[in-house]
Amino acid sequence: MPVERKELSDPLLGFTTDQRQSFLRSSNDSVMAWNVFRFCTALKGLGFLMILLVLGVVGVTYYAVVVTNYVPALIHAGGLDSLVSVGVLILFHALLVMLLWSYFSCVFTDPGGVPPNWRPTIDEEGGEADALNASEFSRLEPHSSGHKIRYCRKCGNFKPPRCHHCSVCGRCILKMDHHCVWVVNCVGALNYKYFLLFLFYTFLETTLVTLSLLPNFLVFFSDQEIHISPAALATTFMAFVLNLAFALSILGFLIMHISLVAANTTTIEAYEKRSSPKRCYDLGRMKNFQQVFGTDTVYWFLPAYTDEDKQRMPCLQGLEYPLRPDFDSEVS
Template identity: 75%
Template structure:
């Protein structure tokens, strides 16, 4: 039995190592899909159509403007997720006192730091045995990154990073603009795709025709798959929960951080509407909304339950 457990731990370790090893390969794959789409939409089909005149030129202008605008927002959001640290526990972090409940500081009640993880009286204090440190609320340890991440949602191989408190909004925007961009490409190339199965003679070389066909299939597949993820994460934002928390709390009808859909949305996107659709926050929101920093989260005042 012990040997079986050791084998499972070793397999998990190798799996996590493999995920870390993907690294820039996934980034190159994303850029490859973008490149194929750009070649088929801009260089092969709608770029040359600008010189056809009439309705074809007007359609090409509209498609190219939308394509480039969405592409800029997609890449901006994507690299914001890739390059932004999802949130790490500050050095020497300690839980704040809850003066309204009259709670004493558990670190000054005669209990040793290493005893916090097993002391039943300190159920509100969370401790990571792997990192050997205290954990803020909603913080989880990522086995791939090898560290605790603030408000961790999941580790995403596509962005080669954890999705957490500081880059979750950017991840959602990446999904949103990816869905819009892939849907646009799918609809724009649909007539060309249909022409493959008709008797109409299609202009172009075999290489450009193959690229157009491949681009349509890839974008259709991404649009459908991203739509599923987008719907799932919209429901998570509406309930102010993460993928991990939704799994852990299972069928629990109440959730202490569910403040209503409007406030739940603001916990992720901020209150400044000018920044809702760009991967950034206003200075005012960062200053007055602790939840955006990933360490403190408002909860229902009348809800008394144990933290995860």
Template identity: 75%
Template structure:
């Protein structure tokens, strides 16, 4: 039995290490897809006809202007997810119940050993791997090797966890990726259809192959990202995460569900000018503690409920 458990732990460790290494490759893959798409749309298809005049120029402008705008927002959102820490537990963090004991008698993780499974007092939890107190909605990531605030999932595409501080950036990345790949799919559709026609197609074999590849990749990404986007929209509407949705699937009520408007604001903030950019207004950061990932408002009648 001991040997079996040791092998399983070792396999999990190797799997997590492989995911960390795979992430760097994924960033290069994303940039590679962007490069292939840019070559097919701008350099091969619509860039050369930009100055031809008439309808060709209008068509090129109608494609290239939104293409570059969406691409800029996509990359901004993507690298915001990559380089923004999702949020970790502060070293001096203590639950609210600690305040009643005073500074001379601080709580430690050992004071709450076993509380994680005590459903009568679930406001205080302990991470068995980190051996530290866990704030509400915090989960341990085996890939990152630490607890992440309001963890949604670990995403190999961004080499990072998606959590409290970068979840909005991740959603915007999905949103702009869907719009960009849909635009590219539609704009390259005539070239894709012509590829199978009997007529003569302008361009070199390499440019035609690149255009064909770009169409297929963007169509695949548009369809797959649409599914993820729909799923996460439903999660935001219910004020839950992927992990929480799985763990509370048998519960009819959720204590953090405050209504679609307030649920949306807990992720995107209240300032509409910042809704579509991977950043928050300073006023929202100052007056909305939920954006920091440590404290979340909940329904008073469901405060005792926790998964």
């Protein structure tokens, strides 16, 4: 009887021992010197507790702004105060919708994983688009353009460009930026835009709340007569302090990520630039921006992409990235 042959899933099948060891050594070179999540696998246990915490902060803020302050002001006040209350309430709800839309898009969107049995398909040195075989692989380890085959020992798979292994998720993430405990997810190629929009709308929302609650917050330190209940005062105080703290902290993160997008790099790549100082993916600020937000200006501030952008921009899928035309000439 013929013996049934089982296909092995080892991506290094057919390679010599020297080639295997060489690929493993090269994969170690791309690992950060210190992995902050090495001893933090307990972060998985946080799960949706972080989501509940975020919703709790939103709930306290909503009660302080809408229920305690501006709806009563809209009902009892008149003239200019009513117009201000209407403006604050409309802007508050609009930003809240965009904030929650961006947040849950980031939470529930897979950041991008390496497709099963993925292998590099292009011999960049020879310019051929056929799948590489074992005998051809040795020619791709590092060559004139400075590229080399990357391999993950933990996943047992080859790693596409800009892909990194997440110790919390336990898999390789395409264009991994970082693992964020607030969204209970990795931030990678497929949800990086949503994460940035979450930061953007959260900063706008917390800034609006801070400014709108400031007059009521100052009542605590004045001799004015207070006309609301102690519970409402405590909620207003808590919402003001929380939103002020979030606004200041998120501003720093937002500035950092704006600079990363402008340079077409990630948090991990910025950390590793000591060993790879040349930014081969930097195509200019506008093209760098479009690689994250797409080319359709209508969708720039929405946590979504057009079908046209998904089809004509492979970088949005996390597997292929265009290089600077002068990159090969810069690498010695």
